[in-house]
Amino acid sequence: xxxxxxxxxxxxxxxxxxxxxxxxxxxxxxxxxxxxxxxxxxxxxxxxxxxxxxxxxxxxxxxxxxxxxxxxxxxxxxxxxxxxxxxxxxxxxxxxxxxxxxxxxxxxxxxxxxxxxxxxxxxxxxxxxxxxxxxxxxxxxxxxxxxxxxxxxxxxxxxxxxxxxxxxxxxxxxxx
Amino acid sequence: xxxxxxxxxxxxxxxxxxxxxxxxxxxxxxxxxxxxxxxxxxxxxxxxxxxxxxxxxxxxxxxxxxxxxxxxxxxxxxxxxxxxxxxxxxxxxxxxxxxxxxxxxxxxxxxxxxxxxxxxxxxxxxxxxxxxxxxxxxxxxxxxxxxxxxxxxxxxxxxxxxxxxxxxxxxxxxxxxxxxxxxxxxxxxxxxxxxxxxxxxxxxxxxxxxxxxxxxxxxxxxxxxxxxxxxxxxxxxxxxxxxxxxxxxxxxxxxxxxxxxxxxxxxxxxxxxxxxxxxxxxxxxxxxxxxxxxxxxxxxxxxxxxxxxxxxxxxxxxxxxxxxxxxxxxxxxxxxxxx
Numbered sequence: 198x199x200x201x202x203x204x205x206x207x208x209x210x211x212x213x214x215x216x217x218x219x220x221x222x223x224x225x226x227x228x229x230x231x232x233x234x235x236x237x238x239x240x241x242x243x244x245x246x247x248x249x250x251x252x253x254x255x256x257x258x259x260x261x262x263x264x265x266x267x268x269x270x271x272x273x274x275x276x277x278x279x280x281x282x283x284x285x286x287x288x289x290x291x292x293x294x295x296x297x298x299x300x301x302x303x304x305x306x307x308x309x310x311x312x313x314x315x316x317x318x319x320x321x322x323x324x325x326x327x328x329x330x331x332x333x334x335x336x337x338x339x340x341x342x343x344x345x346x347x348x349x350x351x352x353x354x355x356x357x358x359x360x361x362x363x364x365x366x367x368x369x370x371x372x373x
Numbered sequence: 374x375x376x377x378x379x380x381x382x383x384x385x386x387x388x389x390x391x392x393x394x395x396x397x398x399x400x401x402x403x404x405x406x407x408x409x410x411x412x413x414x415x416x417x418x419x420x421x422x423x424x425x426x427x428x429x430x431x432x433x434x435x436x437x438x439x440x441x442x443x444x445x446x447x448x449x450x451x452x453x454x455x456x457x458x459x460x461x462x463x464x465x466x467x468x469x470x471x472x473x474x475x476x477x478x479x480x481x482x483x484x485x486x487x488x489x490x491x492x493x494x495x496x497x498x499x500x501x502x503x504x505x506x507x508x509x510x511x512x513x514x515x516x517x518x519x520x521x522x523x524x525x526x527x528x529x530x531x532x533x534x535x536x537x538x539x540x541x542x543x544x545x546x547x548x549x550x551x552x553x554x555x556x557x558x559x560x561x562x563x564x565x566x567x568x569x570x571x572x573x574x575x576x577x578x579x580x581x582x583x584x585x586x587x588x589x590x591x592x593x594x595x596x597x598x599x600x601x602x603x604x605x606x607x608x609x610x611x612x613x614x615x616x617x618x619x620x621x622x623x624x625x626x627x628x629x630x631x632x633x634x635x636x637x638x639x640x641x642x643x644x645x646x647x648x649x650x651x652x653x654x655x656x657x658x659x660x661x662x663x664x665x666x667x668x669x670x671x672x673x674x675x676x677x678x679x680x681x682x683x684x685x686x687x688x689x690x691x692x693x694x695x696x697x698x699x700x701x702x703x704x705x706x707x708x709x710x711x712x
Binding site for chain 1: 403406407408409410411414670671673674675
C-alpha cells in the first residue's frame with residue numbers, strides 16, 4: 198500500500214468526482230402518465246375486435262383464435278344472425294359473447310394470426326391496472342371498436358404485407 | 374430588547390426546522406440525481422410538498438411503546454435528541470447587526486464568550502438521546518446501536534476538540550462572533566488551518582451520525598440501530614434531529630472556517646448598513662447549503678466504515694494528526710510572534 202492509498206483521501210476525491218458527474222447527467226426516467234415511451238410499430242397490447250367499413254362486426258365466432266391461444270384466455274359463444282341484424286354482423290354467425298381474460302393473455306399475437314376474418318388485432322394500447330381480478334375479463338363492450346369512424350382503432354401498422362399474404366394462403370386450413 | 378430576542382429566537386427555530394425539513398427532501402433529490410434518477414416529484418411541483426406529506430404520514434402512524442421498555446427513558450430519548458439539536462442554534466451568528474430606527478439588533482441570540490464550548494456541550498449531550506433511547510428500548514439491536522454511538526462519540530469528540538484547540542490558537546478567542554469578525558476579507562480560517570478543517574469535518578460527519586460513519590443506525594447489520602423499536606413521531610424526532618444536527622454542524626463549520634457571514638464581494642460593493650448585513654446573511658446561508666450538499670454528497674459516495682476501521686481512524690489516525698496540528702500551530706506562532 199502506497200502512502201497515497203493509505204491516507205485514502207485521493208480515492209475519496211475520485212469517488213466524489215464520479216458521483217458529481219452523475220449528478221449532472223441527463224436522467225433516463227420517463228414520467229409515465231405525463232410522457233410515454235414510444236412503442237415499437239408492431240407492439241402487441243390490448244386487443245381490438247375490428248368492424249368492417251360498413252360498421253359491421255367482422256368476427257364470425259369460428260373459434261380459431263381460442264384454439265390458437267396458448268394461454269387459453271379466449272372464450273366465446275356463437276349465435277346465429279337474425280335477418281334484421283344484417284347491418285350489425287358481416288357473417289351469418291357471430292359471437293354473442295367474446296371474452297379475453299387479460300390476466301391469462303400473454304400477448305403472443307397468435308389469435309390475430311389465426312383469425313381468417315381479420316377481426317382481432319393487438320394494438321399499442323395498454324391494459325390498465327385494477328385492484329380486482331374480475332374486471333380483467335374483457336367482454337365485447339371493451340373489445341369491439343366503436344362505431345364512430347373517428348374513434349376507430351388504427352391497426353394498419355400490424356396489417357403487414359406478410360400477414361395479409363399469410364391470410365390469403367390457401368394451404369392453411371382456415372382458408373380452404 | 375427581550376422582545377426582539379424572543380422574536381428572533383422564534384425565527385431561528387422556524388428557519389432551523391424549515392431547513393431541516395427541506396434537507397430531507399434535498400437528501401432524497403441529491404441521492405436520486407447521483408443515481409441517475411429523478412427523486413420525489415409527485416407531491417406538488419418538483420415534489421416540493423413531499424416533506425409535508427412525510428410529516429403527516431409520521432403523525433398518522435401508530436404509536437408503539439414496547440412492554441419491556443423503560444417507558445420514561447423511552448420517551449426521554451428522542452426528546453433529548455431533538456432539544457439539544459435545536460439549542461445549538463442560539464450561539465451561531467447568523468449575520469451582522471441590523472439598525473432599525475436607531476436601535477441596533479445583532480443577528481445572534483447570545484454572544485457567549487465561550488460559544489464554541491457551548492456548541493460542543495450541546496452536541497455531546499445530543500448523543501445521550503441516542504444512548505438513552507437505545508438502552509430503554511430493551512432490544513439487543515438498539516443496545517448495540519447505542520453502544521456504537523457512545524464509543525463513536527468518545528473517539529471523535531477528542532479529535533474534534535483538539536482540532537478546535539489549534540483553531541483557537543490562531544484566533545485567540547472562543548466567542549463565535551469575534552471568530553467570524555476576524556475572518557473579514559479573504560482571511561478565512563480554512564487557509565490558516567487546512568489540516569484542522571479536515572479533521573473537524575471528518576469528526577462532524579461522525580458526530581452527526583451520517584454516512585460513512587452512520588454505524589449507530591447501520592441498517593444492514595442492526596436493522597435500525599438505536600431507533601429499531603421507535604415508531605410514529607418519536608422515530609420522526611430521531612430522524613429529524615439528525616437533519617437539524619446536519620444543518621447546525623454546517624453552520625458551525627461555516628462560522629469557524631469559511632468566514633461566516635463575511636464575503637469579500639460584499640465589502641467591494643460598498644453597500645450601507647442593513648443591506649450589507651442582509652446580503653451577509655444570504656451568503657451565510659449559501660455557504661451553509663453548500664456544506665449540507667457536501668454532507669449528502671459524501672453520504673451517497675462512500676460506503677459505511679466497518680466498526681474496527683472507525684475506531685482505527687479515530688484513535689490512530691485523527692488523534693495523532695490533531696495533536697501534531699496543535700504542536701505545529703503552537704511552534705509556528707511561538708516563532709512568528711516573538712519577532
